[in-house]
Amino acid sequence: MAIVSGFNHASFTVSDMDRSLLFYRDLLGMTLEADRELQAPHISRITGFPGTRMRVANLRIAGLMLELIQYREPVGERPPLRTCNVGNAHIAFDVEDLPKLCRELSARGVQFRSEPVEIPSGPLQGGYVVYLSDPDGITLEFVQRPQAA
Template identity: 35%
Template sequence: MSNAVPDPAAVSVGLDTAAHVGISVADLDRSVAFYRALTGLEPVVEDETMRGAAFARSQGLLRTELRYATFRLRNLGIDLIQFRQPAGEPAEVAANRPGSMHLCFEVEDLPAVYDRMRAAGLDFLGPAYTFTTEEVSPPDAAGTEVAYFNDPDGTNLEIIAPKGGFARPN
């Protein structure tokens, strides 16, 4: 199922502030441990449960029961959600698959964070990379450093040290 793309001349919804990103996980306890280590934060909500027919319908499901935890970053919440009923099948995610998403964490010193993460046993999808003027638009984004990795369920994650044209929006 997909939604039609509204005509911007006919409607302006105005969604301009993100509250959180929700990530479906197979094992809430494992994912909480991973994101705790990744962020250095404790969840503000941990091992809560939601269920009920009305809630299920809001999700497009006939029934649901889930456990969740929430991490609060400075600018965004991360909800980790384990569906107990109905349990889902793992997604086939990859950077180039439509519908796949990634969550990006901004860092000051990418090489230092990358080395610290590797020393902690995290595997990256490839080596850290720095954008060059020949490969990126706008050209002033050259020098931006990125590295990509996955969480335990395969969710695409990124660390970025922005430069120039990729500076944080106001």
Template identity: 40%
Template sequence: MSGFQVLRTNHTSFTVSDLDRTCGFFEDALGFEVISRAPRDPALIGQITGVEGADIEVAYVQGPGHRLELIQYLAPDDRRQVEAKPCDTGFAHLAFDVTDVDAAIAASQVFGFRPINPPAPIDKGPNAGSRVVYLRDLDGVTIEYIEKSE
């Protein structure tokens, strides 16, 4: 043992370009609750992240069994959008079990999420019998919806 233990997962974080749009998606499409939203001290954020001149606003959204941190950087000016593909090292996505994949897709499209491909049936592993789809938003945030078989 290493002398400490992980107690629980605190949050998963995504950097986004439009905090209003992304919070709206999680609230209105998925039913999450925004539990906190505020700017942070640039000096502290620079110390934590190593990003000099970081000016951010942070929102926490709470969903069933998990909390997300959404960060919008207002500075520095040299930030850029990364378009990682699922095969790229470091790529991440959120996966949600849903009751209806097609309804989830429709609700997500209102907020700029687009399916990468139509839902696909899974024939192996713990999700065998499920329908699965990946969707991406304008920031490259990727969501997976899994509709379990009855």
């Protein structure tokens, strides 16, 4: 029997909520469901940081929730965000026509780690994958699944 019963949300800590909303909502097309300031004793207990104040936004895409948190107090540090660092994470999104999307987003200033890479073997054989960075350097992955034969 599974200990967990489902997926609730993924969360990223960001440095500037307005800038992140421009990226995730306006550029990537996610739907903003909530944007609020939080400061309450239970928030401090959950995070383990006394006096926590934060701005939290919830965005939805394809039935999944992405939570963005900008801590007002305490102000966090900016560690190296390399995908090889233990504890670093990323989210992958399915997309259509990855080469075209990369050209369009590059023209709008989005930083990609490479050109779309064709997958030569495995379950995604014939598909394409690329890593990109959000405004805080958080890694996202775009996946174009292989065309059905």
